[in-house]
Amino acid sequence: MTARKELDAELGGTARAWLDEALAEAAHDAAAAPDALRAEVSPCASPPWELRYAAAGRHCGPEHADSVRSLLLVEARAPLSSVTRLYEQGTAAERRAVLLTLHLLDLGDTALPLVEDALRANDTRLVAAAVGPYAADHLDPHAWRHAVLKCLFTEVPVAAVARLADRARGDAELARMLDDFAAERTAAGRPVPEDLRTVLALTAPTAAPAPTEEF
């Protein structure tokens, strides 16, 4: 994600003005009503900044769409109703930006259904975005192990899994699942993904810490 300051430096005048207005609308929404009172009036009545969310790439450039959408969510202190609506009514790119930002919002574990939805998807961009810091903090052990396996199945590099080493360390059940998956692949005469061995090594109780993944 690109920070606001860097974005300002990279965007042209028109795009920067658009972003300023969009963020002001988001901030206004955050200030206008406490989260608890921002219940949806109607499914069609979205605050103005949510309409900006879809158009972010067209105004600020597709390469900045994730960053701009993320900034909007943070600036609006987006409540669960907003992130759910933006996810459920979003394109794959809009959904990904929600997933990438969940850990920066004050949502506790209430947004888990969105992560679970993305982990059921076969769109690898969504799967990769779903295994970020929010999943690391909130997925229960069973769901988290399946998320790791899903990455191996769909060839999402496990580098996308936040705090992988941390959560894998000493996880005997994950090790068993990986061993079984490797055996299944071997029996089928198919190669065992390199990433599987990487994760398997991390499940040792005393596994050396992997390169830090801080966010």
Place this chain on the structure above:
Amino acid sequence: MRIFDPHIHMTSRTTDDYRAMYDAGVRALVEPSFWLGQPRTSPASFFDYFDALLGWEPFRASQYGIAHHCTLALNPKEANDPRCTPVLDALPRYLVKDSVVAVGEIGYDSMTPAEDHALAAQLQLAADHGLPALVHTPHRDKLAGLHRTIDVIRESNLPPEFVLLDHLNETTVKAATDSGCWAGFSIYPDTKMDEDRMVTILQNHGTEKILVNSAADWGKSDPLKTRKVADAMLKAGFTEDDVDQVLWRNPVAFYGQSGRLQLDVLTPDPLHEGNSILRGGE
């Protein structure tokens, strides 16, 4: 040879089709929303379909190196079903999406008052969103349907150069081109148009503002008809540049009016854009 199929229903096709299309030269396509062959019974069914056209189907296409865009609308046939018409109220939130390059397919099926309403309302939505419109001409009573369609377009706020009249044939091409709209031809194995008749139309009417599509769907159809037209054009003496105009530059020019065409296919690498999430820790 680069090919842009401006009208094909990929949701009904297999991954083998994507591969064969890529091998034939297809690098971009537009998938219009349409009827599924069986009636939908609620707006929610449309929303799931729209979501697929905005998410899953572009992902599938990208895996085969093809840029996927869509047009969204309430189709003419289901515009007659009161269970489906509330879709019109939800369209504005979909028409703001990046990969939506037109409103469509709209137009007439049986020429009913409900279809009049849906067509006029959706031409206005296109005008409101700065989008072109893909207008299907009816299969039955086509010439009368085309005249009525052109009348409704004239009364709308959408300029004719923002309209593509589709499923045309020898009997409707003149009225369509005289209207100032773009002219689309769907090439099918048995019905509507075939590649040799298409070549004759191009010989008589030129290559300006004419688009050719396969319109392949769940019925008997062929997703490689665009390539077959290109080959037939070359065989009949058209130049490579003529072929490029009809099968690439014309659709790019028409849908490009949306300002939303992205013809570089993003790599399906899941970390292509997600990479940025890792940068902080690397």
